[in-house]
Amino acid sequence: MDGYDQRNDRAEGALNCPDCRQELQDYLDGTLDKKRSLGVFLHLRECAACRVEHDALHAVFMRLDTLPELEAPADFDAAVLASVPYAAYRAMEPLRRERVPVFLEDHFLPAWMRARVTRAGGLIAAAGATGAWLAGPGQAWLLVVAAAGAAPEILLRLQWVGRRLVGVRRAEG
Amino acid sequence: MFDRHQDLKTIRRCKRGEEAAFAEILARYRGPIYNLCHRMTRNPEDARDLSQEVFIKVFRLLDRYDEEFAFSSWLFRIATNHCIDHLRRNRMRFLSLEGVTGPDGEEFELQIPHGGPEPDTVLERKEAVQRLEEVIADLPPHYRAITLLRHQQQLSYDEIAEVLQLPLGTVKARIHRARAQIQQMLEARAYDI
Numbered sequence: 410m411d412g413y414d415q416r417n418d419r420a421e422g423a424l425n426c427p428d429c430r431q432e433l434q435d436y437l438d439g440t441l442d443k444k445r446s447l448g449v450f451l452h453l454r455e456c457a458a459c460r461v462e463h464d465a466l467h468a469v470f471m472r473l474d475t476l477p478e479l480e481a482p483a484d485f486d487a488a489v490l491a492s493v494p495y496a497a498y499r500a501m502e503p504l505r506r507e508r509v510p511v512f513l514e515d516h517f518l519p520a521w522m523r524a525r526v527t528r529a530g531g532l533i534a535a536a537g538a539t540g541a542w543l544a545g546p547g548q549a550w551l552l553v554v555a556a557a558g559a560a561p562e563i564l565l566r567l568q569w570v571g572r573r574l575v576g577v578r579r580a581e582g
Numbered sequence: 583m584f585d586r587h588q589d590l591k592t593i594r595r596c597k598r599g600e601e602a603a604f605a606e607i608l609a610r611y612r613g614p615i616y617n618l619c620h621r622m623t624r625n626p627e628d629a630r631d632l633s634q635e636v637f638i639k640v641f642r643l644l645d646r647y648d649e650e651f652a653f654s655s656w657l658f659r660i661a662t663n664h665c666i667d668h669l670r671r672n673r674m675r676f677l678s679l680e681g682v683t684g685p686d687g688e689e690f691e692l693q694i695p696h697g698g699p700e701p702d703t704v705l706e707r708k709e710a711v712q713r714l715e716e717v718i719a720d721l722p723p724h725y726r727a728i729t730l731l732r733h734q735q736q737l738s739y740d741e742i743a744e745v746l747q748l749p750l751g752t753v754k755a756r757i758h759r760a761r762a763q764i765q766q767m768l769e770a771r772a773y774d775i
Contacts, residue, residue, distance in 0.1 A: 434758050440739070454608040469765055472775050473733035481616035482630050486608050489637045490601070500639075505673050 424452040429459045437463075437470050513571040522561045534558035584654035591710070593653055597644055608637060614735055615661050621730050622665035624719040632668055636661045641730075655744040657737070662727045662745065669723045685762045710775040725760035732757055 424432070429452045435441045436449040453460050511517060521527055535558030542551035585687055589610075595603035615636055620629035639660055718726055731737045731745060743753045768775060 434761060466761070466765060468618075468775055469714075469761060469768070470733075472710060473729065474736075476621070476714070476734050477711060478613060479617050479620050479629075481612050481633070482626075483617070485612055485630065485634065486605065487632050489608055490605060492634070492638050493641045494603060495599070495601050495604075497749075 424448045426452075426456060428458055429453070429456065430462055433459075433463055433466055437467060492580050509575045513568050513575065515568070517568070518561075518564060523565065528562045528565065531558040531561050584652065586652045586654070589653040590649060593644065593647065593649075596641075604641060607640075611657055613635075614686065615657065616666075617734060618658070618661055618727075618730055619665055621715065621718060621734060622670065622723070622726055624715065632664055633638060633661070636664050639664065651744060652741070655741060658731060658737070658745045659747070662731070666723045666727060713768070713771075713773040714764075714775055717771070717773065720767060721763055725756060725763060728753065728756050729760045729764070743774050 429449055432441060432445060432449050436446060441449065453463055515523070537553045537556040538555040538558060542548065542555065545551070588606075592603050592606050592610075596607065612633070616629060616633045619632040619636070620626065623629050623632065636657070640657060643660070647653065718729060721729065728742060728746070732739075733741050737745065739750055739753050739757070742748075742757075743750045746753065748756075767773075
């Protein structure tokens with residue numbers, strides 16, 4: 410404890426030497442709150458021994474912060490890139506492709522619903538039913554037929570839009 | 583210090599198989615990682631090999647990178663662990679006593695005080711930076727890593743906690759102890775920096 414000047418804790422609330430030295434690193438780091446920082450500052454103004462300690466530590470901080478940058482060897486990147494198995498990585502790309510929610514996957518809908526025949530037939534039925542509903546007295550069952558006929562195509566389109574939205578959101582991060 | 587958003591975009595391009603994207607990552611982090619490895623090992627050949635291995639390892643582990651955390655933190659974690667593993671494998675290089683436990687129960691190495699400058703390196707040690715590098719190199723590996731992350735890479739305490747996956751309090755305590763050891767070693771060796 411040589412050099413500690415215990416007389417400096419005479420004022421109420423003022424730091425004593427051990428406390429000041431305890432706080433020195435945080436003080437130099439700038440992580441002390443204002444009150445503590447002011448306490449250290451005032452103590453350092455009064456105490457020569459702690460000031461010496463502060464200056465020595467400050468010199469270490471300065472030197473550590475200004476260690477010179479070292480240059481990597483000139484062939485550094487080439488050596489790394491030559492060792493990176495890009496071809497194999499690219500070949501496995503489909504396995505790494507980011508997944509979408511299961512209800513947006515193609516196979517979530519049954520195969521018969523995804524079949525072109527079903528979709529085309531459904532659309533024709535929907536168009537016919539809608540036309541009949543508009544031309545006739547407005548029977549409700551025609552609207553049900555129209556909705557059922559258009560459903561496969563609408564569901565597939567909604568899945569496609571959903572997948573695109575997920576992709577856009579991921580790309581934007 | 584490092585642009586987290588930019589890194590994330592580049593990493594996603596890497597994952598899609600763009601070779602140029604990984605070259606960008608290399609260009610961005612080559613310096614910091616090489617410097618960290620160099621100051622951890624104090625040997626240019628080891629530093630080159632270790633830092634190149636770090637990047638190759640990062641590439642192989644890209645799919646495991648958790649985008650919740652900064653890429654730089656993940657990269658520094660891999661580099662720090664890689665260097666510490668290397669130093670452990672080459673313990674003979676250090677004059678250390680193992681198994682000594684500190685006040686917080688954490689194991690560290692006791693360094694045997696240096697006997698004084700070797701005649702053929704007297705000139706070299708006149709340089710303050712080299713003195714400091716020598717002292718840093720004599721710190722136990724965990725203290726060395728934390729000192730370099732704080733002072734050379736200018737990472738905040740929070741960032742270091744993320745890199746080393748340690749509680750903030752432990753990070754602070756280790757940095758404080760590392761600096762105190764640096765100061766003690768400088769004094770013990772009568773090195774004026």
